[in-house]
Amino acid sequence: DIQWAREQMEERGIGCSVHLPFYDLDLSAFRHDLRMAAVHSVIKSVEVAAELGAGTVTVHGGSMKRNYYSAEWEETAEELSLDSLARINRECKERGMKLLIENLNLFSDRVHRVHALPAKLLETKAKLGDNIGFTLDIAHAVSTPLNPVEYALALGPENIKLAHLNDDNLKADQHLGLGLGRIDYRSFMKAYLGEKWDFPLLFETKTVEYALTSKAYLEKLIKEIEIKKI
Template sequence: MTDAGLGAAMDIRFGASVPEFLEYITDLGLDHVELKREYLQGHPEAPSPERMGELADDYGVSVTYHAPFRDWNLGSFNDASRRASAAQVKATIDDAATAGAGAVVVHGGSVPRRYPEWVREQARENALRSLAECAEYAQLVGVPMCLENQPRNASKRRYTETPDELAAVLAEVDVTPEYFGVTLDVGHAKVNGVDWGAFVDRFGDRIRVCHLHDNDGTADQHEPLVDHESVVEHVPADYFVFETKSVPDVARSVGAEPLTPDTELTSDV
């Protein structure tokens, strides 16, 4: 899709400020940025949503947001924790709307596999309840929320590892696909042994965001995906996002010299 945005996500491990990162990726020819909530919460110079909208205009980039996924669980069987997690997703949707973002990426919750069956069942019900609340809120605000396929985890049960599982969750949340879409993560599909094309065949135009990274099939390594052209060509997403562990890996993803922005975090972080 030649008219789709191609860019990179800002990780909490990145020292660069948002303007420095935007300078970096636009010099590489990229035109999209995804803001992970953990980065915005952790960096001392994180922009407000209003400022982010201004920066997007200044640098000519499109924007997506990624809802929290650390210290957070939409499927917590503790309802107070579940409500707090849903509130954080809704706050991210508000910020995305203010910044003029095109979508909010969300994970679908999890539960430890070792817990009793009744706890696991309650956790899944809570995850569906949270996703429904947040998707309805996304529709109200007018920013699509996009559920991501997750990698398998030895200790945690997740609900969106395969096309069938993701389809089951989408079917149980009665919100129009326009505001409850899909984030296809090709690295997560690979480590789960699933061809990313199976997600495209199943969900088609419901895919709004596509995360680009690679691994050797043994772990979710988030290595640069240099051979990404075929994915961009065949996935009907609006935004394609390199999701890497370092800023130089963004450059490696597009075959460029892996330089690092000349920046460092302030001492009060």
């Protein structure tokens, strides 16, 4: 029940951010009917997020199968993604919510992700306006030539409104608990604390157990960093 969930969050002082659906949906689909169906599905979730009292919603901008890949097709996919995001952004603005575009990963050999690199994300924000922010997925960032700190700085920390934390082996998008993979979270947290970045950190792991592992790992890491500062 949406109203019950909203009341529970308000009673406990818990904020709400919603990840919009993406499985089997492609906002850059070449077929107009499929793309509009995806946009409609995402907008329905925007409406639910507004009822929950969410201040932000996270979206995946789209992808393209590599057997279609060429510079021409890439440009087409980006234009279609931009149109879809503009439609969704209008709905978000009407409801007082910020639309956060998530950086996608480059791990897959089969799919080209439209928004995997900072330059493309910033270009999209410039075209769609100030209601656009970013969700920084740390494990997606490591699939690019940049490390997480470099990626955050390239996006502009002021543009990042949420971060997804999970771990992987640097070769696949595994959504492991922090400390169970090879991502250098110590360097990221040093920058986060040292530069006083203020975007929320959210564990996005495959299991609740991984989330609890991540919480313990991050608390220990923060304590170690703060002790060294003293």
